[in-house]
Amino acid sequence: MSDHGMKNFKKAVRDSLHHWPTILMATVCSLGVAMLWGANIGALSPVIRMTLEGDSTQTWLQKSIDSDQLELDQLTQAKDSDPASAAAFQNGRVDDLERRISWNKWLLVWANAWLPHSPFETVCLIMGVLVVSTLVKHVMMLTSDLLIGRVSTEIVRNLRTRIFDQSLEMDRKTYQSYGTSGILASITHTSESLSHGLINFFGAAIREPLRIIASLAGAFIICPRLLLLSLVLAPLSILVITWSNRKIKQIATGILQKNTGMHDVILETLSNIFTVQAYTMEAEERERFSVAAKSMQTTGLKLVFFSGISRPFMELVGVGMIAMTVCAGSYLVLNQQTHIGFIKICDEPLPIPSLLLFFGFLVAASDPLRKLSGVSTAVITGSIAADMLYGMLERPVTVQEKPVTVTIPRPHKKLTIENLSFAYDEACPVLKSVDLQIPFGKTIVILGANGSGKSTLIQLLCRFYDPSSGRIMVDGHDYLDMSIQDIRRRITLVSQTTELFNRTVMENIRYGSPDSTEQEAMEAAKLAHAHNFIENALSEGYQTIVGQAGQKLSGGQRQRIALARAILRKPEILILDESTSQIDMASELQIRQTLQDLKGQFTTIIVTHREALCALADEIYCMENGILSRVNASAPIAA
Numbered sequence: 311m312s313d314h315g316m317k318n319f320k321k322a323v324r325d326s327l328h329h330w331p332t333i334l335m336a337t338v339c340s341l342g343v344a345m346l347w348g349a350n351i352g353a354l355s356p357v358i359r360m361t362l363e364g365d366s367t368q369t370w371l372q373k374s375i376d377s378d379q380l381e382l383d384q385l386t387q388a389k390d391s392d393p394a395s396a397a398a399f400q401n402g403r404v405d406d407l408e409r410r411i412s413w414n415k416w417l418l419v420w421a422n423a424w425l426p427h428s429p430f431e432t433v434c435l436i437m438g439v440l441v442v443s444t445l446v447k448h449v450m451m452l453t454s455d456l457l458i459g460r461v462s463t464e465i466v467r468n469l470r471t472r473i474f475d476q477s478l479e480m481d482r483k484t485y486q487s488y489g490t491s492g493i494l495a496s497i498t499h500t501s502e503s504l505s506h507g508l509i510n511f512f513g514a515a516i517r518e519p520l521r522i523i524a525s526l527a528g529a530f531i532i533c534p535r536l537l538l539l540s541l542v543l544a545p546l547s548i549l550v551i552t553w554s555n556r557k558i559k560q561i562a563t564g565i566l567q568k569n570t571g572m573h574d575v576i577l578e579t580l581s582n583i584f585t586v587q588a589y590t591m592e593a594e595e596r597e598r599f600s601v602a603a604k605s606m607q608t609t610g611l612k613l614v615f616f617s618g619i620s621r622p623f624m625e626l627v628g629v630g631m632i633a634m635t636v637c638a639g640s641y642l643v644l645n646q647q648t649h650i651g652f653i654k655i656c657d658e659p660l661p662i663p664s665l666l667l668f669f670g671f672l673v674a675a676s677d678p679l680r681k682l683s684g685v686s687t688a689v690i691t692g693s694i695a696a697d698m699l700y701g702m703l704e705r706p707v708t709v710q711e712k713p714v715t716v717t718i719p720r721p722h723k724k725l726t727i728e729n730l731s732f733a734y735d736e737a738c739p740v741l742k743s744v745d746l747q748i749p750f751g752k753t754i755v756i757l758g759a760n761g762s763g764k765s766t767l768i769q770l771l772c773r774f775y776d777p778s779s780g781r782i783m784v785d786g787h788d789y790l791d792m793s794i795q796d797i798r799r800r801i802t803l804v805s806q807t808t809e810l811f812n813r814t815v816m817e818n819i820r821y822g823s824p825d826s827t828e829q830e831a832m833e834a835a836k837l838a839h840a841h842n843f844i845e846n847a848l849s850e851g852y853q854t855i856v857g858q859a860g861q862k863l864s865g866g867q868r869q870r871i872a873l874a875r876a877i878l879r880k881p882e883i884l885i886l887d888e889s890t891s892q893i894d895m896a897s898e899l900q901i902r903q904t905l906q907d908l909k910g911q912f913t914t915i916i917v918t919h920r921e922a923l924c925a926l927a928d929e930i931y932c933m934e935n936g937i938l939s940r941v942n943a944s945a946p947i948a949a
Contacts (some may be wrong), residue, residue: 316698322465322504323511328945329461334511336461337611339454340517341937346447351674353436354666366429371418375411382407400897408550431628443767451667454514466501469699473497473940476702481709482774488702489575496702500695507692514685518678524673534669535655535658540672543840561612568886572602581859618921632672636948654703715793721882722784722800724749725913732766741934746909750882753905755924758933764841764917767933768887771915773797802881806888808868810860815844816852818860818871831878837908838874839900843867873901877908886915904928 326333361642365373385404426432477485477493487498529537579586579595586595639648639660646659660668727746733739740763747756758764770782773794783790791799802822810818819831832852835841847867848854860868876884905914905926915921924930930941 313491318696319507319511320649321700322469322692322696325465325468326461326512328506329464332457335513335527336454336457337452338514340520341755342450342522343447343454343517344520346443346450347674348528348671350440350447351525351670352528366427367421367425367432368418368427369429371414371421375414375418375546378407378411378414381942382411383524395755407926438784448665451517453620454517455509458509458513461512462505462941465508467504468503469703470497470501472502472703473699479707481707483708484705489574491571491577493702496699497574500698503695504699505692507689507695510685511692512686515689518682518685519530522675522682525671525678529668529675532664532671533656533660535653536635536638536660536668539653539655540631541649542634561609566907567783572606573604575599583946610706610912611659631677632669632676635672636669640667656776709773709794711794712791715796716787716791718785718787718792720800721750721912723925724785725883726783726786727767728781728783729761730767730770730782732775732778736778739778741770741938742752744936744938746931746938748915750913750914751910751926753833753909753926754914754929754931755918755927756918756931756933756938757918757924762933763936764933764937765887767938768803768885768915768917772801772803773884773885800882801885801886802883803887804869804872804876808860808865808872810856810863810868810871812855812858814850814853815848815853815871819852819874819878820857821875823875823880826878835871835874835876837877838870839869839904840870840874843870844904870901881912883913883915885915885917888919 375807382404383409407570426435436517447719473496477488485493509660526537529540529775537859555623563574575595579599613793640654641647641650642660643662643665644656648654648656725748726745730741744767756767758763766775770777775791776790781891784792784797784800811821813821816828816831819835820826820828823831832841835844835852843853845851856860856868856871860871863871873886900922902925914926916926918924931938932941
């Protein structure tokens with residue numbers, strides 16, 4: 311896993327730490343789960359002893375006290391005559407025996423007061439406690455999952471909000487580099503992958519190691535050296551996990567990228583569904599989607615394979631560890647040995663109950679160990695998702711405003727374009743040294759062939775891009791010194807590709823002018839010659855839902871609603887970019903009259919192929935190969 315990917319995942323973790331009380335509670339629950347997991351295995355010890363030896367708890371404790379007391383008495387009596395006994399006093403053996411006797415006596419008093427005296431009844435009681443503790447363990451596990459789920463979903467919700475906010479603020483170049491499908495995939499699937507990674511990181515990645523530690527701690531208490539012997543295969547499992555994680559990282563990156571590609575096919579096809587059906591391209595689009603989905607399926611299967619391959623290997627290593635321990639432990643017990651070869655394993659021969667309990671702890675450690683392979687897959691995928699999400703959030707935009715901006719009185723007096731040049735690619739300039747002055751209230755028309763640079767000039771006026779050289783000024787102040795919000799609030803753009811929202815006609819007209827009244831919106835619709843068809847042709851008038859992108863309306867109806875929206879905004883600069891291209895001639899004549907009546911109330915810039923609109927112009931310009939030149943009004947117009 312790359313340091314950069316983990317760096318971004320760490321940022322998501324740091325964001326999560328703002329919810330530290332919830333995470334702390336979840337961790338406490340995970341710790342409780344681990345303790346109960348080890349305690350449940352440890353509870354088998356008295357059950358095994360009682361089953362094999364037929365002793366009750368009280369009898370077993372009394373035997374332990376008598377045995378230790380006998381050894382203590384023998385050491386005390388022989389300490390002066392026997393060097394071994396004297397050594398026992400020096401190395402602390404006597405102190406250990408005294409502490410153990412004192413502890414067992416306390417336990418015996420407690421057992422006499424609270425535990426049954428019958429071995430069978432004691433076993434039943436332990437099993438009952440085991441059932442209750444298992445229930446408590448699962449309640450704590452569920453609580454931990456819910457708490458971590460709450461934190462992770464909150465973080466992902468915040469990330470989705472930030473990405474959505476970021477996409478609204480992106481300049482055109484940055485937005486186009488990701489595309490709608492890329493942003494949509496980031497908000498949905500990629501964010502979900504990060505959420506899954508965080509849930510596993512704070513949940514299972516903490517809980518499962520704690521369960522392993524609890525199990526191994528129990529085994530360590532019984533026989534530390536035998537535990538070390540059983541772990542000789544552990545390095546091999548680490549190598550396999552490292553190898554599989556590297557493969558998983560590569561595949562997870564591919565899945566997230568292919569998911570973006572599938573979103574691209576879906577959005578592109580469904581956004582152009584009428585064209586697809588009109589040109590009978592349904593079969594081809596089905597094939598495109600099938601290829602994208604198949605590619606994602608293939609990559610997903612690879613992820614399943616490499617995620618799954620570590621599990622059987624881990625289980626195989628676990629079985630090997632247990633098999634090795636069973637052989638070693640059986641040798642020690644059956645032969646009553648403390649050494650295997652020249653290696654010392656224990657100080658005293660292991661009793662059968664202790665060995666069986668040791669095996670139980672090892673088996674208990676294998677289950678969380680197996681689950682950790684799935685946890686690592688989720689965390690790796692989450693780190694790749696974090697890399698993509700934070701990369702998008704931290705990518706610098708090319709259009710930025712200064713910390714301190716100038717404020718210009720409204721309305722402005724003059725818009726000036728001075729020696730303006732622009733290129734999407736430095737080798738292919740789109741605009742070349744454009745000069746233009748437009749006093750407030752004037753109307754200009756810009757003619758030109760497709761690709762001549764007209765729309766690019768409009769996008770620079772709206773500050774969707776910044777010029778490569780030259781400048782745009784308002785009353786002598788450079789655009790770069792003004793706030794982006796201030797610039798765009800002065801301008802209203804009505805484009806050829808009319809964009810409406812899946813809301814009512816009234817909401818679409820008032821979009822951008824939330825303080826306006828419905829009466830003002832209707833007046834704007836009348837000026838745009840949209841009122842009649844809204845009232846007469848639409849089933850619910852102004853409350854009619856226009857559909858996704860206005861699909862329930864004709865192209866001309868959409869353009870007139872967009873024009874009404876622009877008029878209602880009362881802009882300083884109205885830009886009409888082929889905005890009457892889908893309107894019939896009678897409606898265009900009416901709109902021309904409206905623009906004539908409103909002339910002088912705002913600056914109007916009309917980009918058009920229709921010579922009829924030139925009659926509105928105070929000045930006419932022609933754009934050709936990025937060069938803007940004024941057209942003599944008396945000369946014939948070549949658009």
